[in-house]
Amino acid sequence: MARILAPGTQAPDFTLNVTPDQKLSLHELQGKPIILAFYPADWSPVCGDQMALYNEILPEFQKYEAELLGISVDGAWCHAAFAKDRHLHFPLLADFEPKGAVAKKYGAYRKEDGFAERALFVIDRNGKIFWSYCSPVAVNPGADGILQALEDLTLQRNNNERVESSSFVK
């Protein structure tokens, strides 16, 4: 398994196609928690596939104001067809050319297979990796880890605000 970027690391910026004619950069989303979900490929043959699951859980992620981005080495046209078929309501990014370049930056590329790991990153509002997790490629990691990280992140933020306001009073 690859060694993915650890918490505390600044999340590498990137710009990737989100549709065949639109690009999205990570820094555009700064100010919000971001969930970056690398996965091997579109069209996995099971019902409860990872992206379909996250699609259902989207309202839970939104409670934390978090933005979810799926990333695989599939091209933008493939993503478009996949997203349409599965009724996905979040962006899929095409890490297509040069293939897997962003996955490599995050330490989440499987060179021997030519696709990304099932690697999850929760990035804080300042663009720093707050939590990361790499699942065995055959195991859908679910969303409990992501939700726990978002909860911890909110807790930390509230604590920081409390510390700041109390030092202000002094």
Add this chain to the structure above:
Amino acid sequence: MSVLKVPVSSNDHIQGDEHALVTLVEYGDYECPHCGRAYHIVKALQKHYGPQLRFVFRNFPLTQIHPLAEPAAEAAEFAGTHKRFWEMHDGIYENQDRLSVRILSEMAERLGLTAERLRDALADHEFEPRIRKDFQGGVRSGVNGTPTFFINDVRHDGLYEFKDLVSAIDARMLQLKPDVA
């Protein structure tokens, strides 16, 4: 290791004895073909273990890919308020390949329930909050697709063929009561 975050309680749909050695919890979707297969496997497990196994079903509808999963879950919950949950649950899985809102109404009527009341309940999404609660608890417990099974609160990560579940359940029983197995 993922563990069940919401303990089995009297709010659940439970089959079998409270004192059973092993409790099998399934998070399922009524329109998911894999759950349709698992339905028959669970029946075989219940026959195999008898009173030693307790079974709990919780809702985990993947509504974006299975448009009938939510109405089917709501219909089963509706039947549940009239103490007919398991008949409806079984009926839905037995008729999974021809599932429709009409079939749900017909099944309700066959159970002596009012189809009109069911129609209202579906229109008002009367049972949606309960289903959401099941779903959220499942997500928190690491449910990562359907069906997902928990054996005495621990997520079963292997295959769910009869023999795979039997060996996982046997292993758990052996830990609890070495003399029985």
